[in-house]
Amino acid sequence: MIVKNQTKYIRNFSIIAHIDHGKSTLSDRIIEICSRSSKLFKLKSSEKILDSMDLEREKGITIKAQNVTLRYISDDGNEYQLNLIDTPGHMDFIYEVFRSLSACEGALLVIDARKGIQAQTLDTLLHAKRMDVKVIPVINKIDLIDQDPSPIVSNISRITEINANNFLTCSAKTGYGIKNIIENVVRYVPSPSGREEDLLEALIIDSWFDRYLGIIFLIRIKSGRVLVGDRIKILGIDRSYCIKSMGIFNPNKVERKKLSVGEIGWIICKIKHIDEKPVGRMITHYSNRRIIKRSSNIGEVQSQIYSSLFPTEDGSYQSLRDALIKLHLNDSSFSFVPECSDIFGNGFNCGFLGLFHLKIMKERLRREYNVEVISTIPKLIHEIEMKDRTVLHTNDPNKLSAIKNIKEIREPFSHCKILSPKKYFGKIIDLCAKKRGKQIEVLHLGNQILLIYEIPTSEVISDFLDLLKSVSEGYASLEHKFHRFKKEKIVCVDILINGKKMSCLSSIVHQKKSKEHSKKLIKLIVESLPRQQFNVIIQAAIGKTVIMRS
Incomplete structure (x- = not known):
């Protein structure tokens, strides 16, 4: 038996992968084997131990990174303490992955044997390498393929630049190969540095x-x-x-x-x-006066979209504020500042990493804090250069409309990596062109192709991923992040109901997309408004020019 806190026998590692590649199932199987090894507790085979939130179980995805400490008796006869962190796979929760990696010396990179490597997986792998985390690649769902996995491993090896001999294969569903993975964690993940007698x-x-x-x-x-x-x-x-x-x-x-x-x-x-x-x-x-220089490796995350949240019930503003403060503790990638609307009253302008992040936060407010909210149309930060060369940033179309002496308005663009089988190359090129994308580079990776594009962020966060999955029959994957602001013809579209401007419905869009955007928004408003005994005229206008009406 080991001394409990002897670092030589501690292994800290996380499980990272694209969404639906089997991270949580693999976590459960590791917990199951360790529980048998140390006889700590009994795990039901169908149990999702680390997906503890109702939302996670309902949607079948991991939203919050979860930690578990396990005891494992290895084949070398020693007992090890394994600190495992299961991470989310959705790109809107990538901050959770980076946070988890900062606490680990190793990571299991899980890849679906059928789907292969995904664009987001490549980005996560690069981040893990930059943090000097030991990466152990694992090909999961090996039970679902009817061929020798060697060609799959060889192809993924070329893309990831990881030696093919280092890949492990497993089936988290059946349990095949799981013990071998744990043994590799014990053997190859470095033990923590530092000493117990040092300052905390x-x-x-x-x-x-x-x-x-x-x-x-x-x-x-x-x-x-x-x-x-x-x-x-x-x-x-x-x-x-x-x-x-x-x-x-x-x-x-x-x-x-x-x-x-x-x-x-x-x-x-x-x-x-x-x-x-x-x-x-x-x-x-508290008694330590020495300056700590150790870096946390957890960088600040910039919100990608902004939406205002207002309570649906009078007198719920304080409840909403308290709930947002508590949610921010649990999800620091989420931000909020107070604001006031002439229609909805007091609320908060909130920043999110994507539309799915916004949807999940609204649902958590309802379920965990019993607060119902109304959210406005998601907005993006735009950059404005004045004639005196002053540079401003805003996501508020009403503030943008009020600014005078504007030299140019710059739209946010995203750096996009699209990984797909080669046969969908033409269709993906056409889709990117329709979304005002500019091709940066094309890389041929075995039987797959990596396309690097610069695409307006507004196009990326709307329906781009759905369309990409459609044209590629579900095989293409996308990874994107903010790249730069670029000069474009940007306008503010205002919505007027019976001649009165509705400030909360104003939006910043590209001039070419203004009519299409206005048509969709007016249709949504018409469907949402209750029937009246008089005519309700809904108009979309740029400045004083009406471009669309109901």
Whole structure:
């Protein structure tokens, strides 16, 4: 039996992959084998242990990264502590993946044997390599193919530049190959650095609010140790806190008296409110006056879209505000600032990583905090250069309309990577052209092709992925991120109902898309408005020029 906190026998690793490639099922199988090995608890074969949210179980996807501490007796006779983090696969939750990698020395890169490598998987792989994380590639769902996996491995090896001999194969569904994966984690993932006798340095990798316990922090101990009763401080926050309780997830919440170097666990200090974002900050003992230079590797995330949220019920503004503060603790990629509408009253202008992120946050508000909201049309940040060369940024069409002496307006463009079988090349080229895309590069990767395009972000976040899946029969994948602002003919489209401008319905669009956008919006408004005994005239206008009406 090992000494519990001996770092030589600790392995911290995450599971990363594209959506629906089997990360959560693989996590469950690893937990199942470790539970048999250490006899900690019994796992039902159909149980989704780490997808704990109702939304995750309903939609069949992972939304929040989840941690579990396992004990595993290896073939070498030693007992290891495995700290596993299951991560989301959807690109709107990529920040969760980056956060998880910052706490690990290793990662399992899971790839569906049928679908092969995806564009987003390549980006995640590059990020893991930049963070110096040991990547173990795993080909999953091997039971669903009726051929020798060698050609599949060879093709993925060429794309990822990972030696084909390093690939593992498994079926998370049947359990085939899972024990071999765990043995490879034990053998090849580096043990944590740092020493228990050093000063405490702990990275906050997640936080959430509990109505009875206050704010709970999930931390990775980089060096030193921390005990119940210790007084700590969060760097950048000028206050001290006393640790009331701590522990690990196995996956049940288990209390411990101590967390040591290399371990991942939770701490509770009975904090009810904190103004600054805690995730990514370092924790040390309050008595420590030494400057900590260790980097967290968790960068700031820029919101991609903005939408205003307003409570549907009078008097719910404070409830909405409290709910958003708690959600921000649990998802720091989400941002919000107060705003006031002449129609909906007081609300918040919120930033999200994508439309799916917006949808999930609205659903979490309803389910977890019992707050119903109305959301406005998603908007993007645009860059405005004035005649005096001053540069401004705004996502508010009403502010943009009021600005004078504009030299040019620049639209946000995204850098897009599209990975697809070669036979869909022509159709994808045509689709990108219709979306005002500019081709940057084309790379031939075995029987697949990687197209790199610059496409307006407004086109990417609307229906581009759905159309891409349609023209490629579901085989193409997309990875995109903001690239730059580019000068375009941009206009503000206002909606007038019986001659009165509805500020919350105004939008910023490209001039060529203004009529198409106005037609869709007016149709949506007509379908949403209750029937009246008098005519309701709905118009779309650019400045004083009406371009569309109901």
